[in-house]
Amino acid sequence: MFDNLSEKLGGILDRLTRRGALTEADVDAAMREVRRALLEADVSLDVVRSFTEKVREQAIGATVVKSVTPGQMVVKIVHDELVATLGSDGQSIDLNAVPPVAIMMVGLQGSGKTTTTAKLARRMTQRDKRKVLMASLDIYRPAAMEQLAVLGRDLDIPTLPIVAGQKPAQIARRALEAAKLGGYDVVLLDTAGRTTLDEEMMSEAAEIKAVANPHEVLLVADSLTGQDAVNLARAFDQRVGLTGIALTRVDGDGRGGAALSMRAVTGKPIKLIGTGEKTDALEDFHPSRIAGRILGMGDVVSLVEKAAANIDAEKAARTAERMRKGQFDLSDMREQLLQMANMGGITGLMGMMPGVAKMK
């Protein structure tokens, strides 16, 4: 998602680092370029202004200009300011409440609410060993409830039985009761989306929230919609109250503006990012890692985590042994390729490696 921005910023900062001494005029010129790059990436104007202003202030400070490697110092300032804009220390889903902890998903139609619900349920079940119940409150779109039920069956995660004729708030109440009775840790409430923000949608969401008293209210927003996603977040927060944002389609060719503006404009943290259609394509949002990716410094931490989750250490040792003995054959090769595909393929891996962005 950050390819374009990454390329531009990388170029600007590269030119700075290659120069020996830096004058105030050099910094100003670079900041003008940074400003243009951010605006092109669809970052909101206010955020761009405050970002470049803060970077400039620090960059023309005496310690930078007089340091041995002023360019490097500016890169670090830009990096740190990016991290601050994205939300400093990342925040993940908070389950610290009396179970069953309700988590409510809201958002426009097609933003990825149902998919994200399933992704989250899968992660909490498999990784965090929680007992999770999913419930669809979407009584409007035909087959919406069935969609969640199918996902639940595929993942072997229970969904609330479908009862025809109930209102969303009634279903929410039933879901909480079922979760209480069944000894569930978490109950995920997948709500209906509309094509536009309307009063009916907002008041329904507010009603569900009042009934379910969710510990987290997550806005699921499509990163491809750029600034619209940010405005949407503001509107939802004012009317319903949000605890965080799940940004989907980060694997697409969005320009990154939504991710960069979201926190600064709404004050709400991005807690999750969706990186694909499959139910395992969900990641926590780590500002420092994203800043690293944007600046082409790579994201080695995510790479290592991905490897740890996908590579079977024992199998790998066996393969290495076979290779040493000269027994490595086509089926070993196939195994290797499959593991790589699991980790997001070559492009997925390359994006996380330091310096590769510039090579591309």
Ligand SMILES: Nc1nc2c(ncn2[C@@H]2O[C@H](COP(=O)(O)OP(=O)(O)OP(=O)(O)O)[C@@H](O)[C@H]2O)c(=O)[nH]1
């Ligand atoms: N590439 C990609 N596709 C995604 C992601 N999240 C969701 N999708 C796709 O987006 C489409 C819509 O997702 P849903 O989860 O059904 O969206 P929704 O918000 O529940 O939609 P409604 O219930 O109709 O409002 C599906 O085809 C998903 O596979 C993501 O992170 N990356």
Ligand SMILES: [Mg+2]
């Ligand atoms: Mg849905």
